[in-house]
Amino acid sequence: MSVNTANRKFSSNLVVLHGSPHRDSHTEKLTYDHLAQYTDGTAIFHFDLFHTPIYPCIDCKYCQTHDGCPIDDPFESIVGKLDEADTIILSTPVYYMGFPAPVKAFIDRTQQLFARRILFKREEIANNKQGVLICTCGSGDLSAIEALRAPSEMFFSVFGAKLTEMVYLAGTDLPQNRRSFNRINFLEKEMSK
């Protein structure tokens, strides 16, 4: 899976949310391969969600009437970085046709941002960011990959980011010759219409 470095990308501020519990895992390798496309000037921040104690949303409704969230954990500091980013990469394996629990917990906690930025419009929302979904699944069934697309789009939307690219490796539990890799650039697809 070598990358074409002839057309290197630039992002002044890129944040990666890592959702695999393993180092040097399929998802992590795919992600580092992808990151190799960015120019040296790109500032890259990594957050390892499996090793960051983020509590799940308890739907206490506080965020319907207030800014912020009563739960005190590192969530806010990660959000600060995501708000500053121009590219957000969500890097995750598929677990039961969805996200691993720590990734889902993080995504659910962005409900407070959904409430104040989209539902009640108490805060301006950016609209110039790119969202990249990098994912792997054990089976060769691409519906597992597709299952992450809509929730990822919704997650990116609370940061004013569009899903511009999806990179996946399906069949990681299968022999090499039954795996499928693909990189879908939605911006290029849109422009070629």
Ligand SMILES: Cc1cc2nc3c(=O)[nH]c(=O)nc-3n(C[C@H](O)[C@H](O)[C@H](O)COP(=O)(O)O)c2cc1C
């Ligand atoms: C709890 C759990 C649930 C999983 N659910 C699915 C699934 O629904 N579909 C699938 O194709 N693979 C599933 N897998 C396989 C992983 O998606 C696959 O092994 C993935 O490549 C692991 O990524 P990593 O090596 O980067 O951690 C599951 C694995 C685990 C541990």
